[in-house]
Amino acid sequence: MTRIYPDFAYGDGPRAGCWWNKTCAAPDRSSLTGEHRCDVAIIGGGFTGISAALHLAQAGVSATVLESHYVGWGASGRNGGFCCLGGGMLEDAALDKAFGRQGRADWRGAELAAVKLVEDLIARFGWEVDRHSKGETMFAHRARHFEAMKGAADYYAENFGVKVDLAGPQDLQDAGMNAGYQGALTVPIGFGLNPRKYITGLAAEAEKAGAMICHDSPVTSVRRAAKGFSVVTPAGKVTADRVIVATNGYSSENLPPWFAGRYMPTQSSIIVTRPMTQEELTAQNWTSRQASYDTRSLLHYFRLMPDNRMLFGVRGGLMATAGSEARAMKRARADFDRMFPAWRHVETPHAWSGMVCIARKMMPFIGEVPGEPGMFASLCYHGNGVAMASYSGALLADLVQGKPSHHIYPEAVQRPLAKFELGRYRRAVMPFAYAGFALTDL
Template identity: 60%
Template structure:
């Protein structure tokens, strides 16, 4: 495989202390160990792959899911559990320029449809995913950011059509959002959940619908032939009429070759505290279970979970390896204590990192791989894959069947990914980019 980070990033080290793994009795699936044939082969058992498998199996399609590790091993099982609006980072001006006002609104309404799909799946399959929070709140970490939040609030009605509320600095204590913040904006779309319980519930539903899932099943090559695509899986051959690439930030530049330099993994770190007492919550002024992020470019995201543990995440890791992981853990702890000084003595025994996936044009892609008949891909959710990954998988399930989607499929998601400059050395732009973002955040 051709990946741009070192081997450590793709091993168990970064997720060794992931809290989610202790919260769900995950089913285990056997490795692929035979020659076979399937209508659709899916590489990757995360939100995208499992959602695609579920919707394909429900349609009576033979589907086989392959994961080099296990269900939810990548970002789907180690994210912050924010089911929220997002999936791209392109600003409204850029969307208007490329797709027009109608195209911009169509894309944003698709973000909302993705959140609603997750809610529907949780309800339909009775998944106990520890859902909470009434939408999402962004908090201003600087006084000057209030103006930007006011401007953003004006666009919410047009883009999403959902209730939203501006908060002054004096409102936050009453909302249970004490801290070094200067106001905020709540948008009533989205909710928090336990991503491990959610992906496990989806996988169970997919299997009951007829999908086959194989773990510890690494795909080393794809060969397109007249009778379909042949996948080399654990040294065995699997032939498929269609193949879905659903590996997102854990993709390889040569699976298929078209992916080379068209995605950029970036690290995100999370810590989780022990359960907090009522007195500790009051001391910090944080008593809400609302999911929150701040206005930084290299943002912090955090929420009080139903078991009263506090989850705190941040963007910004650049290097991999055991030492780099330790430095990232120290940095996130430092930021946590700076934001919530009352909790300086609170233990954070659980901490981990994972890869988010960026695109050159800051938009997700869902569709057929150009010039590769029968090969499909969905990736680049920019750290918001709970909803958008689920939605993209369901969308691919329809496209693979040759159906005109009965769900929104905006032009912004149909445009094939452009290559990053510097090709396989594209990581080199990250230190400079991050340095600029850190300066802008001050």
């Protein structure tokens, strides 16, 4: 496999301190051995791949998931657990220009449908995923950002049919949301969850429906066969009519070759505190359990979880070495202390990082890989993969069967991914971009 980060990024080091691993036992599964046959081979055992497997199996289609480590090892088992609107980064004006008003409406409808899909799955199967938060709250880093928020009511009403709530600085104090912000906007869509519990439940139901899931089965090659594809792992081979590549930020430049230069993995780092007492929460005047983020370019995302641990995430890691990992965590802790000074004494025993995946034109891709009939892929969720990756997997399940889908399939995600400048050396531009973002956040 050809990847653009050092080997450290693709090993267990970055996720060694992941809190989610302590919350939910994950079943062991065998690796692929020998030769097998199925209708659809799925590369990657995260939200996209497991959702696709579940929906295929429920439709009576045989599916085999090949995961290089274990289900949820990648971003799906180490993210912040925000099930919310998102997946793409284009604003309405850019969407209207590129795809027309209906194209924009389709994309916004898919965002909403993605959150509902996860919500419906949780309710249908009765998973306990530590759900909390009534929607999602965006905090204004600067006063001008709060002024801009005041004009956002029409945007949310038109695109999602909801009414937002605005809160000024005093309102935030009264609501137990003291972190030094200038105001906030709450959208009544989305919630927080434990991503490991969610992906574990998803995989269990996929297996009950008939899907086969293999751990420790990295795919080394995908070749055309007499009929369909031959998907090879170190100890086995699957022959399949169709293939889904669901590797997102952990993708390889040559699997398939079309991926080369068309996705940008970038790190996101998370720290989690020990459980705090009510007195400690009161001292900071932060008692809200809202899933939250701010308006910084290199945003912070955070939420007080049901057991009174605070999860705090930052964007910005670029190097993916043991040293850079330590520096990223130190920076995350420094930002945490500035925002929550009353908690400077509170330990953060859990810290880890994972890959967010970005597209050159700031929108995901979901569909058949150009030049590779019968091979499908979905990737680039821009840090909002809980809902959109789950939705993409369900959509891919219909696409690989060649049948009309009841899921919205926006034109915006059918557009092939464009290449980044500098190709496989594209990471070189990120330090300069991030330096600019950091200056705007001062």
